[in-house]
Amino acid sequence: MTTMSGAHPPSVPTSAKVRTPGASTGNEIELVGVEKRFEITEGSVHAVARTDLAVGQREFIVLLGPSGCGKTTILRMMSGLLQPSAGMVKVGGRDLWRGAQRDQVALQNLGIVFQEANLFPWLSIEKNIALPLKLRRVDKAQRLAKAHELCKLVGITGFEKRWPRELSGGMRQRAAIARALSYDPQILLMDEPFGALDAMTRDQMNLEIQRIWMSSGCTIVFVTHSIPEAVFLADRIILLSPRPGRIHSITEISFEQPRDMAIQTSPEFQDIVRSLRRELEAMG
Ligand SMILES: Nc1ncnc2c1ncn2[C@@H]1O[C@H](COP(=O)(O)OP(=O)(O)OP(=O)(O)O)[C@@H](O)[C@H]1O
Ligand SMILES: [Mg+2]
Structure with a gap:
């Protein structure tokens, strides 16, 4: 594994980030020797090789x-949807x-957002957002109040009573993020959440998402195909090798x-993008 930490001159040291104060140092998610093989009729698919990540x-x-390198598989293992x-x-x-x-306690800490918003078409936006709270038996007034607060946070105030089909793709994705945040998870797992959106909306x-991350103080693991998106958002980019996925x-x-x-127009930013692109290309 090559570690490129420090390969690029940082504009400020990591410790000087402007962030909600009181950030603690513990690990939120740990993968310890995690591996995934899928058993199929023709044999077994080695999707993710032994991986350690904190x-x-x-x-x-x-x-x-x-x-196909195993990004979704890793995210699904982090979310408890898939057992290693x-x-x-x-x-x-x-x-x-x-x-x-x-x-169950560990699961309560996790919120998940997929590429497709996956809202229930027969529920209004506010009811979609409040659904995880309903499942947790939070009373109606309280959960709708929370849904409205979250609509404000993600910028869809005024659309609470609408049906998902009446919203644009970007707005539906905002609603999906609000739903994932409804029970205040400490961790948000996002699998190409903006992959289907046009460049400007993205x-x-x-x-x-940067603003929500900074104001909510949550931890985010985010999957993307876009190198600029990765460099724009990340504290750390984990580059995975082709299947079986491992940390490259x-x-x-x-x-x-x-x-x-x-x-994104700064030379430092473009240098990092270029260097990651080269690494990806070298993997073939
Ligand atoms: N349920 C499954 N059964 C068998 N093979 C699977 C299953 N899920 C994933 N795989 C295989 O595991 C490998 C990793 O898949 P995964 O979906 O994690 O890749 P990915 O990095 O998310 O790809 P993409 O960027 O296209 O979304 C692929 O070869 C895929 O075919
Ligand atoms: Mg995937």
């Missing part, structure tokens, strides 16, 4: 790598799996946060 509290981690074939996943210091059972969503390199991105779009 994600710190309030860190913004981006997983980047060629198609070997190794251990720890969330907030707790083992996510106890045999075939998942630790830029806007990148600014939004880790790049620390030390630009001060919050970042604005103009940073």
Whole structure:
């Protein structure tokens, strides 16, 4: 594994980031010797090779790598949707799996956002957002109040009573983020959440997710195919090798946060993008 940490002159040291004060140092997610093989009729697919990774509290981690290298598989293992074939996943210091059972306390810490918003078409936006709270038996007034507060946070105030089909793709994705935040998870797992959006909406969503991350103090693990998106958002970029996925390199991105779009035109930013692109191309 090559570690590129410090390969690029940081604009400010990581410790000087403008962030919610009181950031603690513990690890929020740990993969310890995690591996995944899928059993299929023709044999077995080795999707993810033994991987160790520690994600710190309030860190913004981006997983980047060629198609099919195991990014979604890693995210699904972090979320408890998929059990590793070997190794251990720890969330907030707790083992996510106890045999075939998942630790419910660890699960409470996780919110998930996928590429498609996956809203229920028969529920209004506010009811979609409030659904996780309903499942947790939070009373109606309280959960709708929370849904309205979250609509404000993600910028869709005024659309609470609308149906998902009446919203644009970007707005639906904002609603999906609000739903994932409804129960105040400490960790947000996002699998190409903006992959289906046009370039301008995507830029806007990148600014939004940065703002939400900084104001909520949560930890984010974010999967993308876009190198500029990765460099714009990440504290650390984990570059994965082709299948079976393993960590190829880790790049620390030390630009001060919050970042604005103009940073993308800076030579330092473009250097990092170019160097990651070269690494990806070299993998073939
Ligand atoms: N349920 C499954 N059964 C069998 N093979 C699977 C299963 N899920 C994923 N795979 C295989 O595991 C490998 C990794 O898949 P994964 O979806 O994690 O890749 P990815 O990096 O997210 O790709 P993409 O960038 O295209 O989304 C692929 O070869 C895929 O075919
Ligand atoms: Mg994927």
